[in-house]
Amino acid sequence: MRRIALRLTLFVVGLALLTGCATPVVESGLDARLRDLIETAGLTGDPARGRDLPEISDPVPQLGMQLFFTMALSGKQDAACVSCHHPYLGGGDAIPLSIGVDADQPELLGPGRTHPEGPLVPRNAPTTFNAGLWDRFLFHDGRVESLGKTPGANGADGYGIRTPDRPWGYPDVLAGPNLVVAQARFPVTSEEEMRGFDFGNGHGNGNEVRNALTRELLAEIIAAGAPSANWLPEFQRAFASEADAATLITFENIAYAIGEYERSQVFVETPWKAYFEGDVDALGEAAKRGALLFFQTPAEGGANCASCHSGDFFTDEQFHVLAVPQIGVGKDSGLYGDDDWGRALETHRDDDRYAFRTPTLLNVEVTAPYGHDGAYATLEAIVRHHLNPEAAVAAYAFDQLDPSIRVTNAVENTQRALGQWRRLRDLGYPTVTVLALDDGQVADLVAFLEALTDPCVKDRACLDAWVPGDGLADPDGRRLNATFSVLP
Ligand code: HEC
Ligand code: HEC
Structure with missing residues (x-):
């Protein structure tokens, strides 16, 4: 703290010199x-401070941004992560309870977004901003949990991460490197968020089987994709690899890229x-x-x-x-x-x-x-x-x-x-x-x-680094181009 006191003093003295003011500003x-x-x-x-967080301009977050905005990751191709976590809406959706699949107007975000039966998601969407700063739990109930809880690690401390796929207290070996990547594996398995109520039915019982199948099918959708689908070059560029689609377009890589995009949303x-x-x-x-x-x-x-x-x-x-x-x-x-x-x-x-x-x-x-x-x-x-x-x-x-x-x-x-x-x-x-x-x-x-607001989060031009522009390929033609009835 001495350092801050010193810096304050230097600042005050500096200010006094700059303005030629005889009486230096006195702290109240x-x-x-x-x-x-x-x-x-x-x-x-x-x-x-001291955290290892990616930049949005890095190749993997760029791929993650494409994936975060594609509706191809949902069972009916009508919802994307961004449906409920838009940068212009503070990294959330600006409505009390989220609406995912089957929205009346899938690309209308924020107030005015409706579902024929009302919101079916039970909770409010937390912001993805600063997701890389959590060290212990994600979700309102902490169901994605770092078992090590090391300060500054975002779950990447080698003790493992527990997810809803695993019993209480046990690490999920598929969780990926950090809390944010671990979380990114779940919205697609949630019926009301992205999976939809028909997708992947009849593929056995139990969350683990269902989730595994969902993941596989999703990887296929992306690999096969809509007519214009061309994800492979995007994955090759992001991972600096010449490998084929089967090797690169895995759900693990999808979750990783999405997680790195979110972790680049540092607004402090x-x-x-x-x-x-x-x-x-x-x-x-x-x-x-x-x-x-x-x-x-x-x-x-x-x-x-x-x-x-x-x-x-x-x-x-x-x-x-x-x-x-x-x-x-x-x-x-x-x-x-x-x-x-x-x-x-x-x-x-x-x-x-x-x-x-x-x-x-x-x-x-x-x-x-x-x-x-x-x-x-x-x-x-x-x-x-x-x-x-x-x-x-x-x-x-x-x-x-x-x-x-x-x-x-x-x-x-x-x-x-x-x-x-x-x-x-x-x-x-x-x-x-x-x-x-x-x-x-x-x-x-x-x-x-x-006073805890980073001005960037209120400035569309600043936020545009986290919103895909025309220069970034839309590999399956399913990018969500958000419209808003009310823009904060
Ligand atoms: C239908 C809206 C909806 C969609 C689509 C959606 N989310 Fe969420 N998200 C939520 C809600 C609601 C929660 C809180 C759920 C809870 O805590 O039980 C949440 C929680 C999160 C969290 C945890 C934040 C925290 O502070 O704990 C992250 C990160 C996140 N979502 C990222 C994603 C990603 C990545 C995707 C796409 C793969 C996605 N979300 C898709 C609504 C959505
Ligand atoms: C006992 C612990 C505790 C104390 C003390 C506390 N909070 Fe909270 N605060 C919480 C919890 C837990 C929530 C979330 C409640 C929920 O989700 O239903 C919350 C939610 C909030 C929110 C809403 C954030 C959001 O994203 O939804 C704000 C703002 C807030 N608190 C400010 C304050 C202020 C200001 C004070 C002091 C007057 C305060 N809190 C004292 C635990 C606390």
Whole structure:
């Protein structure tokens, strides 16, 4: 931290010299307090520091971008990864619950994307931005898990990665080199996301067999492809190899390339980081006050956010019960199957029921709606939920939701989640503290969250490096050319 203090001083002196100003800029009391908190928390300001992450201009991420945008990887050729993870939509889909196959207009993304039966995916699509910064778990319930959990490794630490294809605690030998690549093997096997409800039926029982067959068939689709299909040169270029399609166009290589594309989505150049680098004015006063609230404990007058949203990536990568309203089709939980037990679906522990992974807060400004099921439309609303889950649930307007979102037992399911929150709180589990912040303090917290945005994620020209342009081949003619009814 001394280094930062020194850099701040140098910056201030430099500024004074440059402007010829006699009185050097004096740090405010806010800055001094914030520096203490930063020091105590051991932050560096740079969540990507020391990580081995690809550049988008590298050949493998370029192939990954082509694959991420092709609908040929879905059973009905009508959904792509990008259907739910578009760079212009903060790396997500900007709707509460995702819509994959059978969308009314497959290429319409974001608000306005509809499905005849309403969204069938049980959860909100997290951003793919900064996917290479996770070290422990992917998915809201952590079902892709690094067994080593080595900081900075993104799962690539030699201890193996557990996936839904393997029993609890066992590594999946097919997982690939890191968490992001391991995750990329699953959306295509999910009926409502990409596989479709007819594809690969009659090929035996059990997830493992089904997934293996799906993978093979998908590789065939790509190899045989639509009439214009010509993936081989793209794979040969990416992997610098002359090998044939059977060797190169494997699902393992597909997942690897997609994963490398996602891992190249590093968006960490935030005002918060600039502040660490010596630019005291990178944060406004409100954001600085918000930062104090964020890092301070309730005893110090703070909101304790950093107890869970910890470290430079703003997450402890653990699971907590917040009782965010439970909406949508749910995930095979509870009496009617429309509840979502979160982490407990993996661990089968009662105390993990309704626990979800702490999200990162980097770029959270552009990833609305919020919560594991997108129940809250605004940052202010999800922040207020944290400050008093009971009051927030009581005020939640289930009847104002988009009518296509299923809410059959949503009120009861949410009450169960709230009961679990109370139970764990009384047992002494770390959880959110009920706090009476005034409106100004809530606004300060939101201002701080907005200072965690890399300007690139709000700039289409900057993001275009991650969107295939005319110069990049569309090898099967199935590239999703997104249209938007509302562009954030
Ligand atoms: C129908 C929409 C949809 C499609 C298509 C889709 N995803 Fe997702 N994605 C989601 C949802 C919803 C989740 C969260 C699921 C959960 O946690 O249970 C998710 C989770 C993820 C995550 C985990 C992020 C994190 O922070 O844990 C990554 C990475 C990801 N998807 C990448 C992909 C890739 C790669 C593809 C294509 C192979 C893809 N997705 C296709 C909706 C989709
Ligand atoms: C006990 C741990 C914990 C504390 C303390 C905590 N959070 Fe969270 N936060 C979570 C979890 C878990 C979620 C996800 C809940 C879900 O998915 O249903 C979340 C979600 C969020 C989200 C939504 C992110 C997204 O991508 O959906 C924001 C914003 C947020 N928290 C900000 C804050 C702020 C600000 C504070 C302090 C007032 C705070 N959190 C305190 C655990 C915590």
